[in-house]
Amino acid sequence: MEALLGSQDNWDVVKTGYEEPANTEGYSNAQLNALKVARAKDKAALYLLYRAVDKSGFEKIANAKSSKVAWDILEKVNKGDERVKQVRLQTLRGELENMRMKESENVSEFITRVETVVNKLNQNG
Structure with missing residues (x-):
């Protein structure tokens, strides 16, 4: 999975996570563009995770708001403690x-x- 996400340049966002800021007021255009890119990378990674799992796995991560949350769920379910x-x-x-x-x-x-x-x-x- 790391290879797939890495090939799409999304592995870093899965490992570090992405959080939507509560308020973007006062952000410069550059900051807003960077936020847009980060959001797109996170959604692309989440989409790849959705596509990579079977129906059972999808049901577990369907409500995840970010790729990191979905990855953490899959890691816990598949590896256990x-x-x-x-x-x-x-x-x-x-x-x-x-x-x-x-x-x-x-x-x-x-x-x-x-x-x-x-x-x-x-x-x-």
Whole structure:
């Protein structure tokens, strides 16, 4: 996801966040233009996040007012807290250690199963 948002020059706004100022009175034209650019980047990043998630993920972030809020929600939902992460890693390690090739599968299928678990381990840290 970082690659997608970064390729569109939106990753920085997702990580640092964007807050709409309560009052723009007294802003110069340059400040108003900078605000407009920042707002557009945030909305573009939010749109990319909407497009990148499935229906379930979209329902979780649909009411987010900024890309950072949406990202934080997705991060929490998909990673969970540190304890959940550790349990998930422990489970995946056990699954990998106990993997055996089934009599009904060929080597390619077994390697695919192993790679799937290894990828899940990498995704979870």
